[in-house]
Amino acid sequence: MDMTAMCDVAFLLLTFFILTAQIRVQEAAEINPPTSISGIKVPDTDIMTISLDKDGKVFFGIDGQPNRVSMLENIGEVYGISFSDREKKAFSLLPNFGLPINQLKSYLSLKPDQQGQIKQPGIPVDSTASLQTNQLSQWVFNARKANNKLRIAVKGDNLAKFPNFKNVLSSLQSQNINKFNLITGTEAPPAGWTND
Amino acid sequence: MADIDTGGGGGKHKGGKVRSKKGSTRVDMTPMVDLGFLLITFFILASTLSKPSSMTLNVPDKTEKVETEPIKASKVMTIFLGKENQIHYIFGKAANEDPELKTVQFGPEIRNAIQENKRKIGEKDFVVVIKPTKESTYKNLVDMLDEMAITKTKRYALVDQMTPDENKLIDPKMK
Incomplete structure (x- = not known):
């Protein structure tokens, strides 16, 4: 049997998938978002993601490695913690994290495979403006300082x-x-619904 | 199979020169094709094909104090998001006016209720107040905001404070 044609198609598809693939990033927590009929796409760049997992733990991440580093420097100043270059490098590789600021340093010193085994406790957040119990607002503030287009x-x-x-x-x-x-999953609107 | 025919295996040439017999150049491509499909499968599974969508949420500015006319209770549908995905709503009356508390489920039930009440009041004046209780989940909230989009209700508010009257009203349902 002549398989030339099939072979061609297979490799064409392969090329297509390789070029279009965006490899899934390793998230700190597994999150199943609800669905909505909204069709607005989430932008790829200049985005800050605040994730809320099912136990109410909060995770935080921004895109762009240089932005992550400058955010870390900013927040280090606020809390009086200085990070070494190695820690900055390790931090810039994290897509998101959920750690109180005082645990961040020891987490960054771990190897990536050890980091994956640690259950992150989430970023402290409440409705006050306290530096210690509401660290999320500090992260948000310093992230916007690092990149104001976020x-x-x-x-x-x-x-x-x-x-x-x-x-x-x-x-x-x-x-x-x-x-x-x-951020939500996509769901088909009810029959007869039009967007106007 | 895909192959290149080089027309080997020559034999009797005029010159009488005896060439060594060439082996067949047919290459068995089955393993390569196998590998190709394996990679395709991998990339299909690893790639995020459906990008998540997002809904925009605008909340009022807390620092800015704008004096607005109080909304008449007769035009307001107050929706409480209760526990176990239940929705309780009152319509047309404030919580201290002994309103009828109705309980519905997500899906067509709440959608029809919103649409029916909207028809009674008229598109322009109808206001929905969404009050999630402590027991409600994030999914309930997003579903409710989605209902607002589906029913094209333009005027709605997300309020997280319950008045004492409302608490009294909703308490029996929360147990």
């Missing part, structure tokens, strides 16, 4: 309780951030 996306798990989301919301609102995106 858009804010909140990605919550289906089972996350509302009070946890409220804390995230109020730490954003306290900084006058009143517009943000909620």
